[in-house]
Amino acid sequence: MTQITQKNIKLASHAGFCYGVKRAVETTKRLKCESPEKNIYVLGELIHNSQVIKELEDLGILTVESLPENTQQSSSICIIRSHGASGATFEEIKNKGYELTDLTCPDVKKAQNKAIELVRSGCFLIILGEPQHPEVAAIEANARQAAFSSDEVFVANNIEALQRIEDIIKKQEKIGVVVQTTQRLEYLKEVLNWLLPISRELRIVNTICASTSLRMNEAKVLAEESDLMIVVGSKKSANTTH
Amino acid sequence: MTQITQKNIKLASHAGFCYGVKRAVETTKRLKCESPEKNIYVLGELIHNSQVIKELEDLGILTVESLPENTQQSSSICIIRSHGASGATFEEIKNKGYELTDLTCPDVKKAQNKAIELVRSGCFLIILGEPQHPEVAAIEANARQAAFSSDEVFVANNIEALQRIEDIIKKQEKIGVVVQTTQRLEYLKEVLNWLLPISRELRIVNTICASTSLRMNEAKVLAEESDLMIVVGSKKSANTTH
Structure with missing residues (x-):
């Protein structure tokens, strides 16, 4: 007979998206909502979260590793994700005739x-x-x-x-x-x-x-108090791995 | 009968004056030597070393805590010691008609x-x-x-x-x-x-x-190696007390 013991599950109070990522995801969705006729490309994963990337795809927002030539009749938008980009990338986006939306985290x-x-x-x-x-x-x-x-x-x-x-x-x-x-x-x-x-x-x-400092400090405290800790996040994310 | 044991005495290789102090002492003496007719005042102890102060006094170089009015017929020199001085002190020296020699350590x-x-x-x-x-x-x-x-x-x-x-x-x-x-x-x-x-x-x-870093590091090493360590210097000196 297995013994049933009570388990306490504690959720970090600062779990979830930070404001820079929240801003990037919300702005991207709003852009598509406001201009459904425009093609929207995100250069690199907007955030390291496959569910969000899937959700954006379902809305018709495309994640690309390199920016295709802009052959569309209707205007196209290219989004710089929260990680930012080089000056050369900004130039390339403009040279290819895309509208640029810079969502680099402040x-x-x-x-x-x-x-x-x-x-x-x-x-x-x-x-x-x-x-x-x-x-x-x-x-x-x-x-x-x-x-x-x-x-x-x-x-x-x-x-x-x-x-x-x-x-x-x-x-x-x-x-x-x-x-x-x-x-x-x-x-x-x-x-x-x-x-x-x-x-x-x-x-x-x-x-x-x-945000990062708060989360890391909280993660440390939770880890000390708990028998098992589960970090939910992409392995590609620095937030998850540190 | 007392037992005679051999004692090793180690001298720190960087013992002695640092270059800033050496420069201040040598320049002050040279000034008096070159212009014996001039009155030379040092504002505050040139260095925290009573033997050197005595030696300067014997040469006719006066250590003063505040600068007297310059009533001398012959010209007078006021020396700023290696510790430096405030802008107000520089002004005061000039206003009182002294020649100024700034020996602030570089x-x-x-x-x-x-x-x-x-x-x-x-x-x-x-x-x-x-x-x-x-x-x-x-x-x-x-x-x-x-x-x-x-x-x-x-x-x-x-x-x-x-x-x-x-x-x-x-x-x-x-x-x-x-x-x-x-x-x-x-x-x-x-x-x-x-x-x-x-x-x-x-x-x-x-x-x-x-100089200070070298001496402090050497003092540490010597203290670890020795049974007794003697620091020779004035109690007023930061070099001696740290």
């Missing part, structure tokens, strides 16, 4: 703008994040476009990557640091403690988004 | 200039050091003169002092940090780890001087 936009500001003020820029992640790729592309030389921008997803360029770092007069919005604060702290004794001037913009 | 001058640069770029400035120490007082005075408001400059000699103004710090868009040249790197690290989660943008200029 927090990601801030990270991009701060990265540009730092390289323009003469900093060697370190972006802390996953080099392959579209948000990081867009921050990097924007920073490289603003920099005098591509040697001034470096992406690191762990301290070892930075240790390999220690000699280059030591030569810099000013070092700027921005962070992928979904990184862990502990990683930023670890990097700073390492950078501090070997650098003259450090400019750190803590671009980790408030 | 590393201290850098800390002053960086403090000015940070407040001018809109930072709330935190100076990490002893509020009563003349070097810190001079950095603070220079920064306050450059700031729009005196509320933008804060001196902290421990993390508790910063915790008391946590609400003010949280409101700041940009925070600048400079450090008294003789502070410990561990203190700077501790402050940054505390500041990081509660601030948006941090500009840290590591103004701890290389």
